[in-house]
Amino acid sequence: DGVRRRDFINIAAISAAGVGGLAVVYPLISQMAPSADVLAESSTELDISSIEEGQAIKAIFRKQPLFVRRLTAREIDEANATPASSLRDPQTLEERTKEGHNDVLITMGVCTHLGCVPLGAAEGEPRGEFGGYFCPCHGSHYDTAGRIRKGPAPLNLEVPEYEFTSDTTVVVG
Ligand code: FES
Numbered sequence: 001d002g003v004r005r006r007d008f009i010n011i012a013a014i015s016a017a018g019v020g021g022l023a024v025v026y027p028l029i030s031q032m033a034p035s036a037d038v039l040a041e042s043s044t045e046l047d048i049s050s051i052e053e054g055q056a057i058k059a060i061f062r063k064q065p066l067f068v069r070r071l072t073a074r075e076i077d078e079a080n081a082t083p084a085s086s087l088r089d090p091q092t093l094e095e096r097t098k099e100g101h102n103d104v105l106i107t108m109g110v111c112t113h114l115g116c117v118p119l120g121a122a123e124g125e126p127r128g129e130f131g132g133y134f135c136p137c138h139g140s141h142y143d144t145a146g147r148i149r150k151g152p153a154p155l156n157l158e159v160p161e162y163e164f165t166s167d168t169t170v171v172v173g
Contacts, residue, residue: 043173045165048104056121058109061160061172065109067121067133067146068170075131075144076102082143089156093145096159106170107146107157111135118142118157133157 044061048068051057056069071079079093097105109117113135119125120133120142128134129150130143140151147156162172 043171046170046172047168048170049168053103055123058121059172061108065117065121066160066172067105067107067109067157069105069107069121071103071105071144078131079143079145079147088148088154091145091147091156096145096147096156098162098164101164104170105144105146106162106172107159109133110158111137111140111153112148112155112157113138113140113151113153 042062044059044066046059046068048070051068051070053070054072054075056067059066059068076093084090084092084095093102093105096107097103109121111118114137116135116137118133118135118140120127126134126136128141130141132142132144132146132149134141135151135153138152140153141149142153142157143149145156146159148154160172162170165171
């Protein structure tokens with residue numbers, strides 16, 4: 001009797017572990033492979049309060065790099081000093097940022113040439129000839145509004161859909 005009882009306990013312990021294992025694995029799988037519609041609808045909330053003037057951060061939005069940058073007054077002036085009509089992809093800083101938050105530039109960190117991740121969003125990285133971002137793959141230079149200024153990229157860095165939900169919180173997507 002004592003032996004049987006022990007066998008039963010062992011089997012019960014094993015199946016409990018099996019169930020536990022499954023429960024852990026399932027959410028991992030669902031995070032790794034979200035279905036296309038879930039991915040398309042996902043949004044990302046960002047706290048931007050710690051980004052100082054002149055600083056940028058890299059985040060992830062829908063599995064792609066996202067750059068968030070707080071422009072200095074000088075960087076804003078530089079962007080505004082360039083007539084949009086003279087640009088390859090004519091857009092003003094105002095059109096690329098939100099009213100009252102022209103100092104916060106949010107773009108995808110994906111070069112519009114062949115999709116490399118440009119430099120300039122991390123401390124010490126080169127920002128290119130126009131002070132914004134520099135794509136080292138084939139030498140595209142973006143300005144302080146993330147607009148293409150030199151090199152092969154055809155378009156400005158994409159500005160995703162986003163909104164400010166408070167002065168320091170942004171929801172992207
Ligand atoms: Fe950026 Fe070619 S991918 S310049």
